Amino acid sequence: MPPPYTRRDFLAASTAAVGAGLVAASSDKPVRVVVWDEQQPAQKEAYDNFLGNWIARYLESRPGLSVKSVKLDDPGHGIGDEVLDACDVLVWWGHVRNKDISPEAGRRVVDRIVAGKLSLVALHSAHWSTPFVEAMNERTRRDAEKRYPKGGPDKVEISYVPPAQRYTIPKADARLTPYDDVRKFPDGSVKVTVHLPVCCFPAYRADGKPSTIRVLKPDHPIVKDVPKEFVLPHTEMYAEPFHVPEPDVVLLEERWASGDWFRSGCLWEVGQGKVFYLRPGHEIYPVYKERPMLQLVENAARWLGGRGG
Numbered sequence: 001m002p003p004p005y006t007r008r009d010f011l012a013a014s015t016a017a018v019g020a021g022l023v024a025a026s027s028d029k030p031v032r033v034v035v036w037d038e039q040q041p042a043q044k045e046a047y048d049n050f051l052g053n054w055i056a057r058y059l060e061s062r063p064g065l066s067v068k069s070v071k072l073d074d075p076g077h078g079i080g081d082e083v084l085d086a087c088d089v090l091v092w093w094g095h096v097r098n099k100d101i102s103p104e105a106g107r108r109v110v111d112r113i114v115a116g117k118l119s120l121v122a123l124h125s126a127h128w129s130t131p132f133v134e135a136m137n138e139r140t141r142r143d144a145e146k147r148y149p150k151g152g153p154d155k156v157e158i159s160y161v162p163p164a165q166r167y168t169i170p171k172a173d174a175r176l177t178p179y180d181d182v183r184k185f186p187d188g189s190v191k192v193t194v195h196l197p198v199c200c201f202p203a204y205r206a207d208g209k210p211s212t213i214r215v216l217k218p219d220h221p222i223v224k225d226v227p228k229e230f231v232l233p234h235t236e237m238y239a240e241p242f243h244v245p246e247p248d249v250v251l252l253e254e255r256w257a258s259g260d261w262f263r264s265g266c267l268w269e270v271g272q273g274k275v276f277y278l279r280p281g282h283e284i285y286p287v288y289k290e291r292p293m294l295q296l297v298e299n300a301a302r303w304l305g306g307r308g309g
Contacts (some may be wrong), residue, residue, distance in 0.1 A: 030066040031305030033059055034087040036079065038072040038097045046286040052093050058294050065301060077101055084112055088305040091121040091297065094129035095283060099167065106130035110138050116272030119304035121297065123288075124236075124281030127199050127244075128167060135275045136197050137162075139245045139268050140178040144194045147180070155189040163198045170243055172202040177243045198243035203260070208234040208285055213254045213264060213292070220251055221303040222265070222276065222296065230292045236282040238262045244277075254279060265296070276300050 037052020047054045056069035068086075070078030077100070084090075090109065094101070109131040112118045122132040141160060148156045163177070170177075181193040215228045239260040245268065252265030264279035278296060281287045288294060 028064070030064050031301055032086055032088045033065055033067045033091060033301045033305070034083060034089070035059070035067065035069045035091045035093075036071070037069070037093045038095060038100075040095050040097070040283050042283045045284040046289070051283065051288060052091075055091065055093075055288055055294070055297060059298060059301060062298055065298075072097055072100060077105060079105060079109065081108075084108065084118065087112075087118050089119050089121060089301045090131070091123065091301065092126045092129050092131060093123045093281075095125040098126075098128045098130065101130035103130060103134060106134035110134045110270070113273035113275065114138065114271030119274040120276070121300050121304065122275065122277045123297075124279060125283075127201075127242075127277065127279075132275065132277065133166075133197075133199050135268070135270050136199055136244050139270050139275075140194060140196055142270070143178075143245055144180065144192065148190065148192050154184075155187075156192060157189065158192045158194060160194050160196055162196050168198070169200055169204075170198050170202050174202070176241055178245060197245060201238050201240060201242050201262070203237075203239040205237040205239075205258075205260075206282060207237070208282070209237070209256060209258075211235050211237070211254050211256050211280070213252055213280065215251065216253055216265075217249060217251050220249065222267070222299045223251055224295075224299050226292050226295050226299070230290075232280055232287055232290060232293075234282075234285040235280050235287050236285070238279060242266075252279075274304055276304060 035052045035056040037050055039050045043051045053069050056067050059065050060067045070083060072078060113120060113135060120131055120135060122129060126132055144158055148158060177195050177197045179195050183191045211232050213230055215223045215226060218228055237256050237260050240262055242263060247266035248269055249267040250263045251267060253261060254264035255261045262279055266277045268275045280293060
């Protein structure tokens with residue numbers, strides 16, 4: 001497989017793009033990408049200037065993208081209105097400080113997704129990030145309202161119940177969330193209790209053993225120029241089932257020699273916008289120095305931002 005990206009690769013990519021005339025014409029607006037990173041100190045083992053800055057620097061080297069790198073400790077936690085209003089695609093890395101972003105702040109992101117003003121790329125441990133969780137809650141509510149429409153023959157009342165403990169790993173035999181409890185009454189009324197998704201999985205293993213990733217939808221723009229199958233030499237394992245709403249499209253499947261597997265590239269429509277979850281990663285393994293992973297992030301930014309297809 002190709003060697004990992006280096007700083008020299010970034011410079012070469014930028015020079016080649018300009019020399020070949022690949023920079024977008026001035027009449028075309030670039031995709032505005034914001035890369036958000038909590039900047040966990042442990043990242044320094046694999047990324048000398050933090051993981052988010054590494055991804056941002058790569059994207060900056062690619063034509064047609066305008067990139068801003070922000071962090072948790074920036075004003076407004078890096079997602080103030082002035083940042084979000086100038087963002088088409090938000091790429092998010094969160095891990096040990098996910099809870100530092102309030103649900104209200106997450107809703108400001110989701111409101112823009114629903115309105116089609118931006119889309120979200122959630123990386124690895126950002127499955128518990130507030131924007132991703134709130135986006136999955138919103139998708140769950142919308143799915144429930146389709147199953148139980150207000151204008152149907154029955155009088156339907158829907159209530160939503162969050163997980164008892166938000167940041168808790170579900171047991172292997174736990175009922176998969178989201179799910180509905182439905183009660184029908186003699187007067188024809190129906191009460192539906194929708195249990196919101198845990199946005200987690202029953203097992204993980206941070207031993208750095210390799211995984212094999214297989215592309216399931218080779219014609220999709222997000223996997224353009226990505227090998228149909230490739231190996232990550234070192235990564236963290238997550239094991240199915242993933243407690244999220246059923247994805248509209250599963251682009252990637254990841255497997256380990258242990259027999260564990262995961263839907264590692266999932267795509268949802270949420271209102272007029274989209275959410276893409278890309279599983280591979282870990283803060284101390286240089287997963288995002290692997291060429292296919294950088295290509296996936298770039299492709300996602302282009303397609304979600306309306307410039308790829």
